Amino acid sequence: MTILRPVRGRLVLAVLLQALSSAAGTGVLIAMAVIGDRLLRPAPDPAGIRNLAVLAVVAALLSVLLAAAATVLTHLADNALQLRLRRVLADRLGRVPLSWYSGRGSGQVKKAVHDDVQAMHYLVAHTALDVTAAAVTPLVAMVFLLTVSPWLALLALVPTITGAWLFRRAMAGAGPKMAAYGRAAAEINNAAVEFVDGIAVLKTFGRAGVAHRRFRTASDAFSDFFTAWAAGTTGITTASQLVVTAPVVLVVVLAAGVPAAAAGLLAPAALVAFVLLAPALAGPVATIGRHLQALRTGLSAAADVSALLDTPVVENGAAAVDPQDTTVRLHAVDFSYDGTTTVLSGVDLELRPGTVTALVGPSGAGKSTVARLIGRFHDATAGRITLGGVDLRELDPATLHRTVGFVLQEVTLLRTTVAANIALGRPQATRAEIEAAATAAQIHDRIVADPRGYDAVVGTDVAFSGGEAQRLSIARLLLADPPVLVLDEATAYADPHAEAQIQRALSALADGRTMLVIAHRLAGVRGADQIVVLDGGQVVERGRHEDLLAAGGRYSRMWRAQESTAVPALAEETR
Incomplete structure (x- = not known):
């Protein structure tokens, strides 16, 4: 009834x-x-x-x-x-x-x-x-x-x-x-x-x-x-x-x-x-x-x-004031997906404007969960997360989505035109702005290779590989131009040449912004301002690359286990 x-x-x-x-x-x-x-x-x-x-x-x-x-x-x-x-x-x-x-x-x-x-x-x-x-x-x-x-x-x-x-x-x-x-x-x-x-x-x-x-x-x-x-x-x-x-x-x-x-x-x-x-x-x-x-x-x-x-929803806040800045802080954050198994426990983290924070650790450590909590895909089970001093739960969703941008491991492209996919965060963007973002993300040439170009409908007229889809999502982020960037293995599907180009594009975008990079390849983030090591849902180490190597802890062991790469470090490119 x-x-x-x-x-x-x-x-x-x-x-x-x-x-x-x-x-x-x-x-x-x-x-x-x-x-x-x-x-x-x-x-x-x-x-x-x-x-x-x-x-x-x-x-x-x-x-x-x-x-x-x-x-x-x-x-x-x-x-x-x-x-x-x-x-x-x-x-x-x-x-x-x-x-x-x-x-x-x-x-x-x-x-x-x-x-x-x-x-x-x-x-x-x-x-x-x-x-x-x-x-x-x-x-x-x-x-x-x-x-x-x-x-x-x-x-x-x-x-x-x-x-x-x-x-x-x-x-x-x-x-x-x-x-x-x-x-x-x-x-x-x-x-x-x-x-x-x-x-x-x-x-x-x-x-x-x-x-x-x-x-x-x-x-x-x-x-x-x-x-x-x-x-x-x-x-x-x-x-x-x-x-x-x-x-x-x-x-x-x-x-x-x-x-x-x-x-x-x-x-x-x-x-x-x-x-x-x-x-x-x-x-x-x-x-x-x-x-x-x-x-x-x-x-x-x-x-x-x-x-x-009747399914409970994530309640939207409606803060009357905008965040003071783009500082993101996690205060003693706990999180569980099912209410029984703890994924994060007592996580304290500060992401400051103009800096790059790299989040590293073994698979299942909770890195992607941190990224999703910052975007308020979930609410913390305990503790709180603030953006510019305002609790995410009290923040107007439009402000949050306008402030925080993501490139996640799982890329989703909508069944609409390529141009509309890129302009998802800025529907009013001009074609020139869309093409500029695609060029910066190293995907423009692939798009125009299709007869319909930017007007091709994804899934109907054109299909993109995993690496291409990820570069499209990067173009989407570049066009939206948010002040807080969260990159969850943003270059995971790119070949070495494209990865170097994407890193340079992201490095230019990172200037003056709050940036969180989740990575498995440590060589790509060795120049980060702060490297945070997660293990078992807890922060076990934090510091700069050289200091963590000298400490001889978990990060040092992870570094020795990985081979060095020729890919330029993201944070190094920002300097």
Whole structure:
């Protein structure tokens, strides 16, 4: 009901129109029954019969028009709701903690934003109208039939009651099974995404069969589950549908009504009324089987959408003042992704304007986590992080995003033009500025080698390698020109020649800015103003390159284990 609140007014109006439509439609049958009764009288009244016929025609037209208007209203409401939900979900997914995604496959996210919203179509566009029609039509018919013959009207309800009882037995335990149905569908979604994402790598190693094994297993499991469910309910479900069909209802009514009429206990004209209206009494049970699956799917989807909308988000601050400067400080920061395993513990760190801080350490030490905390991809579990003296949690997100720029290991390019990808941080940038940034990032020549150049759509017209994608992300950062730079293995995918050029471009950009560089190759950061060594989520050493070598600690051992490279040090280039 919370989800439907924005369109509730339109749905209420549609229900009212459908109720009037159903009553008018049933009124047509009632008018025909009354006409039959008058025609069977010894002295029929032509004028009265004509008036009833006109009334029936008007009621039929009114029923059609009202039903059409109700259907249009609910479908417009469905369209509006789907648009609103997708916008709200996109906003919510943009504000949930990044850790929320770690426990979910992309197939689950796609299911929530696309499949679940689409699955609610029947719930919004049809359910209210179907329920209204199923309730109003038999109610109006029953009221009229009770005035004709109370005992035969009650007898005509027997198929309906029997069908409802059988259907209830068929649906016993359907709730848990529908939940299992949803889980099985989500598993197929995840397996399909994995199939597409992983097949290239697996084929490289001659194990293409592994790529579709999980998808095949998920599909087979879904098939087995659904087949077993159907096998256990098909017989009784079929019986519940057959018993409320028009022929069965008419057999029951006529089996009792014809002998009664022959014995003079029932007017012959009354049989006409029951032949026309008695099948409508079984309408709810006759239609529920066709719509229940869609209804349950819609309700399940609505529950999933509601759960996603209730997911806690990273609360945005709204500091009234801008940061005093671009100094970044981590004050006794602890962090855990799952609330149990500590990734960072008691980290104190200061990044000063105009300096380069290098963060080094073994894999899994927490270096990338520090970078993401500075961008507020997560909030610290304990301690606090400040930018210019302002806690990140109190800072306006627009100010934070305008101040801190990233080049991460995992590069994401949007399915839009190359120019739009580079201008992501500055949508108003001119083409000349975009090309200048791409040139500085050593990716301009690769872009113009494609026939459509900067207008090529990534993923459709052009595909970039890992190193090329990373240089595009560097061009994006160069164009955005933020005062705080976080580089997480920014040159990891570049060849030695390109790496040297990118280092020079970044070095020019680093002048006067606050810069954090995360690196595995120590030779590239040996000239940094401050080198911080992380191990096990804690700071174990900090200082300049020469001092750390002389100390003979963890950094010294890491340095000796690595071969020197010819790549110019980033911090050296800034001097």
